[in-house]
Amino acid sequence: MLSLQTLRDQQDGVFTPACPSRVVLDHVTSKWGVLVLAALADGTLRWGEVRRAVGGISEKMLASTLKTLEADGLVSRTAHPEVPPRVEYALTPLGEGLVEAMSPLLAWVAAHAEEIVSG
């Protein structure tokens, strides 16, 4: 099974406290990051659509989560100069790779959530 030790055998010092992977892991596994990325997996969404798709996220946290993901190069933002304004968010190729890597985790959690909370 893939363990921390296995990863470190392949890549020296990975996931040690000072390693950048710790920062990326924090972004990716932030409270809302996973859900926003998964929401965009279907394709481009507008701001309000992301908000509804995720559900329960405040405007402030959506803005901040999208900014972090955009700064990380995982999500792209396209503003259309119209009235009323239209802004669209989509996964970058990098973000698509990440969502694929997250998929088994999401599927597992969806499948086992009931078992765990009732357990």
Added chain:
Amino acid sequence: MLSLQTLRDQQDGVFTPACPSRVVLDHVTSKWGVLVLAALADGTLRWGEVRRAVGGISEKMLASTLKTLEADGLVSRTAHPEVPPRVEYALTPLGEGLVEAMSPLLAWVAAHAEEIVSG
């Protein structure tokens, strides 16, 4: 690609605000949860070994993280009645399944961290 919508098509209401999967997702993607689980993927570890394997985690957070994971049925705790005390932690079958589902994500983050932070 696996999206929120895809998951909801298969399982009505999953990952909506009131769904238990949100709680499980929070536990699993907590700051230290991922790293502790990955550390245990190699096999049984003693308290101090987990602490060293993860790196940078305080005693308080290790205790609290292990408790949450144990309560979720993902990690088992075995206290050996010896002096000095010896306590061992291991993944349960459920936890092993979770770690397998997390593996692609960890591998992806390890592979792309540098690329992301350097922007």
Added chain:
DNA sequence: CCGTATCCTCACAGATACTG
């Protein structure tokens, strides 16, 4: 419609000290 700005709070998290 798509955000910013502001204020507030509470639980996450670190540091330190101590115990069976």
Added chain:
DNA sequence: CAGTATCTGTGAGGATACGG
């Protein structure tokens, strides 16, 4: 060795109001 106890702060996150 394997924790618990306590104190403290920081910032993630929510609510509300407002602006382009």
